[in-house]
Amino acid sequence: MSNLIEFTELFFVLAAAYPRFIPGNQTIEVYYELLKDLDTGLLKNAALQCANSGEWFPSVHELRAAAADLVRQQNQIPSAYEAWEEVYNHPRDNILSELRIEDGQYYIDHREIHWSHPIVEQVARQLGWPRFPGAEDDIVSDRAHFFKAYAYAIDRAVRDFAMLPQVRNYIESHQAAQLPAMITGLAERMRVK
Numbered sequence: 001m002s003n004l005i006e007f008t009e010l011f012f013v014l015a016a017a018y019p020r021f022i023p024g025n026q027t028i029e030v031y032y033e034l035l036k037d038l039d040t041g042l043l044k045n046a047a048l049q050c051a052n053s054g055e056w057f058p059s060v061h062e063l064r065a066a067a068a069d070l071v072r073q074q075n076q077i078p079s080a081y082e083a084w085e086e087v088y089n090h091p092r093d094n095i096l097s098e099l100r101i102e103d104g105q106y107y108i109d110h111r112e113i114h115w116s117h118p119i120v121e122q123v124a125r126q127l128g129w130p131r132f133p134g135a136e137d138d139i140v141s142d143r144a145h146f147f148k149a150y151a152y153a154i155d156r157a158v159r160d161f162a163m164l165p166q167v168r169n170y171i172e173s174h175q176a177a178q179l180p181a182m183i184t185g186l187a188e189r190m191r192v193k
Helices: 004-016 027-035 040-053 060-074 080-089 118-126 136-162 165-192
Strands: 095-102 105-112
Touching (some): 080 136, 118 136
16 A cells, blocks of 8 residues: 555545444554555555455454455466366376377377466475376375365465565564574473473
8 A cells, every 4th residue: 555645544534334333533543554565456456345245344464365366366276176177187297198180190298287376386386296186096085185285375374475574574664583482481391290
């Protein structure tokens, strides 16, 4: 979002969709501070989506979640069933061979197959692709494991997108310093028992 004035205009348009909503003195500034990292067009469309589907004025969380859902749709992330079908049918060597007949001659064309989305490939490889999925008698179990891992990967991607930049910066700047203390504390607690 480019500036507070532009955001204020959007905020009042959204507030007009909820006539019972009465913002507090600092509501606009707080919302702006927590949403200013989002692209203006994305935030406008997330606000429209919330106004179209929610009974109450949307919270910052609801606006960020709506924005994340729009980004997911823009990136055409496949559903779990579509992703499973792709993994199940994906050639083990990433090469699709097709027989072609031209002027009575037989030709075999080879072309490399790419994954529909990086998350599909990531989860497939984490589960052991190209050896995954395994034997036909394990297919129900393999599908269940894939669905669970895929749902986690999607949730994590959405959570990472929706995370405030300030929170991400805090985590990144403190994780290296906190880790040794956490490990030491855990080791001490284990010794006590």
